[in-house]
Structure formats: structure tokens, C-alpha cells
Amino acid sequence: MTINFLPSMKWIQILSQKFTISEATVGSNTVTVNETIPAETPDEGQISLALSKAECMGTVDLSGGHDWSSSPENFYVYSKASYNQFTQVTLNQNCPDLDSIVSHINQQLSSPFPHNQYLEAFHNGERVGIRYKEGYEGDVYAFRLKPGTSDALATLGWPAGIYVGESDRYEYSSWSGQNFILKTSLTRTYTPGYKATVHPIEIDVQDIYNQAMDWADNPEGISYSCPMSATGYAPLGGNVYTDKIFMLTNGWKLAPEEGNYRLVLIGTIITDDGSERIVLPGAGVISITFQVSSQGIISMTSGLTESDKTDIAEKVWDVEDGSTVKSKIENIESDVTLLKKVETGRWKIEGDYLIIYDTDGQTILKKFLLKGEQKKAYSERVPV
Secondary structure (H helix, E strand, C coil), X not given: CEEEEECCCCEEEEECEEEEEEECCCCCCEEEECCCCCCCCCCCEEEXXXXXXXXXXXXXXXXXXXXXXXXXXXXXXXXXXXXXXXEEEEXXXXXXXXXXXXXXXXXXXXXXXXXXXXXXXXXXXXXXXXXXXXXXXXXXXXXXXXXXXXXXXHHHCXXXXXXECCEEEEEEEEEEXXXXXXXXXXXXXXXXXXXXXXXXXXXXXXXXXXXXHHHHHCCCCCCCCCCEEEEECCEEEXXXXXXXXXXXXXXCEEEECCCCEEEEEECEEEECCCCCCECCCXXXXXXXXXXXXXXXXXXXXXXXCHHHHHHHHHHXXXXXXXXXXXXXXXXXXXXXXXXXXXXXXXXXXXXXXXXEECCCCCCEEXXXXXXXXCCCCCEEECCC
16 A cells, blocks of 8 residues: 655545556466565555556647747646646647647646646647656546636647546456466456556555654654544453544545545544545546444354353253243343444543443443543544
């Protein structure tokens, strides 16, 4: 898992791992990449193999050039460089031929964000297009075009919209050295030099929190607002604790990368203002599941000795009318009902006390005194 903190956007970016395809042949179940696979790569996961780059080809013949010097035009674009923010690109020069049009667009793509790090204008001898550069293939690289106030898109013949590279997604069962071993065979042969992208499938929110605290304590992040806080883990007795509650604070959000993949976030995570936890990218289809972990579930196993079996048999024969068995079952049902209320109901940390409520959300079931040197901020769990 690669986590990057972007304070200008207040994003905690969840990034993929990117490799370069060396060999991926139809019928094989192995993908070989140019790079040595690092140790932190998940033992199994999902890998996307790029088929194409995001590209828009114009529909207007501009082989005779175009003069924007007297009537400037503009359009809006976002790409990997601007983090979903549209920036205006203004065309304001006289461009007598296709090469000068391409050169002018590429120059204007450099500011205020360096879109020209990723995008490039090009021509086919008649029309002008825009695309991601070589090395940025696949569905993790998308750009979007929007008309300007004086629309250059119409002049260029570029339809407004989102443009995304294509990829095929596979699941791999293991990796070694420079090889990913797939669960299924490749359905086609993939171009060497194109991108192979590994997306995380499951992420423990605890790991994100740990990295957020490290970043906030380092010189890089110490001057910015803290991205996260945590509370909970209050003792319930018997070495059982309430869930940890992780909170995105000060406007920070989780920002998964573009692409078509699924992601499971394990752990209870909320925001301090009740807003959305996730900033979805402008392109791709990401299926995100929030899997709440419950520390309050008790699981026990035991074995029976021969003496235990004898005692049970004797006690069974001692029961004449079944009333003792019925009473014990009712006690068990009562305990299970109480456990269910604790696990699914509302609880609240108020002052130094953890208060657990009944299903009506008002009646107090249990109240615990929380001890420790560090005070916790108010926190509340409300079932929805």
C-alpha cells in the first residue's frame, strides 16, 4: 500500500503500484515486469494490464493553421497534474501550421499546473489531438476537457468529456522476483513497455492512521493540520474492548486513485464534520466497501475431557421435567440479547465514562469508568 499526503487538497491519496510490462503473452498465467517487485507488494491482489492511452483526436482540418492572436480562445482541462481541478488553457498566438499549433498548446499546458508533464498535443497531418504521453497508459490515467468562455474546443474539434485509457484486470495469487502469477490465463498479448498496475484490495484503516501520525510528526507535515485522530478501544471487561474509531479531521479525505477496481477499508472511520469520507476520482469505476471491525466480539473454543462427558451425562439424567434445561437456555438467550445490543446499539464516551445504550438509544445498559493518563475527546457511535 502506498499512501501519499497532499496538504494543498487535504487528500490522503491511496495509490497503486506501477510496473512496466516486460512480457505478458496470451495463454500464459505469468506477467513479467521490468522492475523487481518490492517486498511491500501484497501477496495476492489485482493487477491491471494497460491496453491504450487516454486520447482525444480532433475533428477539424487545421492543416492550414489558425490565428488566435486577435481573438484568443480557451478551454479547461484536468489531468493527473491538477488533482481533479480544472485549469484554463488559453490559446493566443498566430499558428500558421499544424506544428506551431501543437507547440503552442503544449506550451500553454505547462501552467498553472504542469499538465505537459503528462499530456501532449499531437497531429496526424490534418487534425490536432491531445493524449497522455508514453509511459502513462491504462485506466489510472484520465483527463477531462471542458469548454472555455471563448471556446477553443470547437475550433480544435475536441468534444468535451472524460478520456480514459483502457486496461484489462486480472487477479494474481502470488509473485516472485519480477513475475506475477495469475489465477487465470491471459486473454491476449500485452505491449511491452506499457503499464502494469497493482491496486490494493484490502487496507486496514489502522495502517492509514499510523502513516498519518508519522507524516504529521515529520518536518514535511508538521506545519499542516493533522489529518486524523483516533478514540475508542475502551475496556468492556474480560480483555474485551470497544472498537477503535478513526476520524478524518480538519477537512482531510481519503482519495483513491483512478481506475477500475474494488477496495475494502477495514475499520471504523468517520469524519469530524459528518461529511463524506472519500473523494472519488473523476474517472474509473471503484467499488469501495467499508468493513467495520468489531473488537467487542468474544470468540472461545474449548475441548471436553472424558470426565467432562461423564459429568454432562449425569446432569442430563438428573433433569426430570426439563425445567432446568429451559432455565439455562433462557439465561443464554438473555446473554446473547445483551451482547447483540452492545454490539449493534448506540454508545457514547462522555467525560471519563463509556455509556452503552439499549435499542431505544436512551436507556442506559452499562456504564464504565475509563482510566488512563490521556483524556479522550467526546465520541459517539450511532447505528444507522
